[in-house]
Amino acid sequence: MKIILASSNRGKIKEIQELLQAEVVPYKDILGDITIIENGKSFQENAMIKAKAIFERVPQSIVLADDSGISVPALGGEPGIYSARYAGEGATDKENLQKLISKLQEKNIKKTPAFYTAAIAIASPKGIFTTHGWMWGEVIDEARGDRGFGYDPMFIPEGYEKTLGELDEEVKKRISHRAKALRLAKIVLERMV
Ligand SMILES: O=c1nc[nH]c2c1ncn2[C@H]1C[C@H](O)[C@@H](COP(=O)(O)OP(=O)(O)OP(=O)(O)O)O1
Numbered sequence: 772m773k774i775i776l777a778s779s780n781r782g783k784i785k786e787i788q789e790l791l792q793a794e795v796v797p798y799k800d801i802l803g804d805i806t807i808i809e810n811g812k813s814f815q816e817n818a819m820i821k822a823k824a825i826f827e828r829v830p831q832s833i834v835l836a837d838d839s840g841i842s843v844p845a846l847g848g849e850p851g852i853y854s855a856r857y858a859g860e861g862a863t864d865k866e867n868l869q870k871l872i873s874k875l876q877e878k879n880i881k882k883t884p885a886f887y888t889a890a891i892a893i894a895s896p897k898g899i900f901t902t903h904g905w906m907w908g909e910v911i912d913e914a915r916g917d918r919g920f921g922y923d924p925m926f927i928p929e930g931y932e933k934t935l936g937e938l939d940e941e942v943k944k945r946i947s948h949r950a951k952a953l954r955l956a957k958i959v960l961e962r963m964v
C-alpha cells in the first residue's frame with residue numbers, strides 16, 4: 772500500500788518512513804511545491820487540512836498528514852499549534868528553538884514540564900480519520916546534542932536525563948508522540964486494503 776505523506780518537514784518524513792512499514796512518498800515527489808494554509812484551531816484540524824489539501828489533488832489515494840508541536844504549561848501552553856511559526860512565519864527550526872530558550876531564560880526557568888503532541892490525519896476514499904499521541908518530559912534553557920529535529924535538543928523525555936538531541940534515535944522511535952499516534956494510525960491503515 773502506497774501512502775502519500777502531506778508534509779514537507781524532513782525530520783518528520785524520515786521518522787514516519789521509519790515508523791510505518793509501508794511505502795511512504797512525500798507529496799512533493801508527486802505534486803511539487805504546494806502552499807497549504809494551516810489555519811485550524813487545533814493540531815487535529817491542521818492535520819485534517821493538510822491531508823485533505825493533498826487528497827483533493829490525488830483522489831483515490833491514501834494521504835497521511837502530521838500536525839505536531841510542543842507545549843510548555845509554565846508559558847501558558849506556548850508555542851503549541853504555533854510551534855512551526857513561533858519565531859515568525861517561515862522561521863527555521865533553530866530560530867524557533869532559540870525563541871523558546873529565550874522565553875525560559877527571560878523567566879529564569881532552567882527546567883520545566885513540557886509535552887509534545889502529534890495529530891495524524893488519514894484522508895482516503897473511505898473517509899477521513901485522526902489519531903493522537905503525546906510525549907511528556909521537560910524543557911531546559913539550552914540546546915544539547917544534534918539528533919532529531921525542531922525542539923529536540925532542549926527536550927528531556929520523562930525517565931531520562933539527556934535531551935532527544937543526545938539520546939539514541941531508537942529511544943525517540945519507541946516513546947515519541949509521533950510513534951504513539953502512528954501506532955493507532957496503523958490500525959486505521961490496516962482497514963484500508
Ligand atoms: O518530534 C519532534 N521533535 C522536535 N520538534 C517537533 C517534533 N514534532 C513537532 N515538532 C515541532 C517542529 C515544528 O516547529 C512544529 C511542527 O509544525 P507542523 O506544522 O506540524 O510541521 P511543519 O510545518 O514543520 O511541516 P508540515 O506542516 O509540512 O508537516 O513542531
Ligand SMILES: [Mg+2]
Nearest residue numbers: 780809838855
Ligand atoms: Mg506546518
